[in-house]
Amino acid sequence: MGVTIKDIAKKAGVSPSTVSRVVNGNRVISEETRNKILKVMDQMQYHPNSLARKFANRSTYAIALVINAEDEAAFSNTFFNRSLFAIERVALQNDYNLLITNDNRGDRSCIQSLVYEKHVDGLILPSSKIRKEVLEVLENENFPYVVLGEPPMRKHSLIWVDIDNHEGSRRAVNHLLEEGYQDIALVVKDQKNLFERKRLEGYRYAMNESGRNGNVMEYKEDRSLLEKEVLGFIEKQEGAFLCSNNVIAYEVMKILKDRKVKIPEEAGIVTFDNYPFAAYMDPPLTVVDINTYLLGERAANMLFEEIKKINGREKQILIETDLIVRDSSRRKGVVN
Numbered sequence: 655m656g657v658t659i660k661d662i663a664k665k666a667g668v669s670p671s672t673v674s675r676v677v678n679g680n681r682v683i684s685e686e687t688r689n690k691i692l693k694v695m696d697q698m699q700y701h702p703n704s705l706a707r708k709f710a711n712r713s714t715y716a717i718a719l720v721i722n723a724e725d726e727a728a729f730s731n732t733f734f735n736r737s738l739f740a741i742e743r744v745a746l747q748n749d750y751n752l753l754i755t756n757d758n759r760g761d762r763s764c765i766q767s768l769v770y771e772k773h774v775d776g777l778i779l780p781s782s783k784i785r786k787e788v789l790e791v792l793e794n795e796n797f798p799y800v801v802l803g804e805p806p807m808r809k810h811s812l813i814w815v816d817i818d819n820h821e822g823s824r825r826a827v828n829h830l831l832e833e834g835y836q837d838i839a840l841v842v843k844d845q846k847n848l849f850e851r852k853r854l855e856g857y858r859y860a861m862n863e864s865g866r867n868g869n870v871m872e873y874k875e876d877r878s879l880l881e882k883e884v885l886g887f888i889e890k891q892e893g894a895f896l897c898s899n900n901v902i903a904y905e906v907m908k909i910l911k912d913r914k915v916k917i918p919e920e921a922g923i924v925t926f927d928n929y930p931f932a933a934y935m936d937p938p939l940t941v942v943d944i945n946t947y948l949l950g951e952r953a954a955n956m957l958f959e960e961i962k963k964i965n966g967r968e969k970q971i972l973i974e975t976d977l978i979v980r981d982s983s984r985r986k987g988v989v990n
Contacts, residue, residue, distance in 0.1 A: 773830060777799040
């Protein structure tokens with residue numbers, strides 16, 4: 655027969671109900687008593703019945719991160735991995751497990767299954783999943799959730815955390831203007847993507863502030879079309895390129911180098927995301943660094959505040975970006 659709560663209580667010199675409170679995470683017990691009981695549990699190799707614990711507390715001790723992945727590439731990017739690591743770390747600190755589920759399917763949404771079947775205590779959802787029917791499910795069930803990314807609707811009432819992509823673009827544009835570039839083009843992958851749209855808005859705002867119209871290019875995996883636009887732009891003036899990711903920045907850099915355009919003397923490049931190889935490009939890339947670890951950490955902490963119904967919690971958070979100036983845009987030889 656295995657070790658029971660009564661066995662633990664007898665050796666620790668406390669009542670079985672006190673041991674039960676420690677097992678169930680009740681904070682009424684003093685730290686000294688809690689540590690003594692935990693030490694005895696470790697000595698006697700006692701492992702609480704997790705199923706019984708769940709029934710007693712009406713908790714699954716699990717949260718879910720919902721993603722929208724079409725292929726394996728979604729799991730391999732640095733953005734996902736750093737945010738995921740932070741979310742899991744916060745979950746473990748709260749004695750919870752993290753479930754990752756892909757909602758990219760045509761049948762019944764996994765969000766509905768997770769909520770109605772009570773598989774988890776809360777959800778972290780990508781902003782792309784925020785639709786009227788999803789919100790109705792969550793709010794009818796009074797189910798805790800946090801949105802990862804600024805939602806496309808009800809952004810003043812929902813709970814969400816995002817990177818301040820708008821301000822990141824403004825800082826990048828202002829830096830390039832201060833370095834003396836006459837005009838700046840923004841190169842994006844998909845203008846329909848919400849975070850790309852925020853970067854586009856910040857870019858246009860900064861360009862309007864400087865009295866310039868701006869030039870937006872969209873990279874659709876057609877390098878010949880991108881090459882035509884990049885070279886056509888750079889032939890008119892000493893310009894610079896603000897790229898929405900490192901892949902685009904690499905392509906722009908290669909196009910310029912193939913045509914013997916000097917970087918940063920004749921053309922500058924700034925990219926979003928400080929991926930590991932950005933600092934090792936030739937020349938090293940100036941980046942708008944986004945703290946994806948902090949993004950995941952804040953989202954998870956906000957979710958546990960919702961689960962625990964903590965008063966005074968923040969509803970919307972924008973995380974600041976950081977401009978790391980390197981040689982791809984440093985024409986004046988000084989860091990602004």
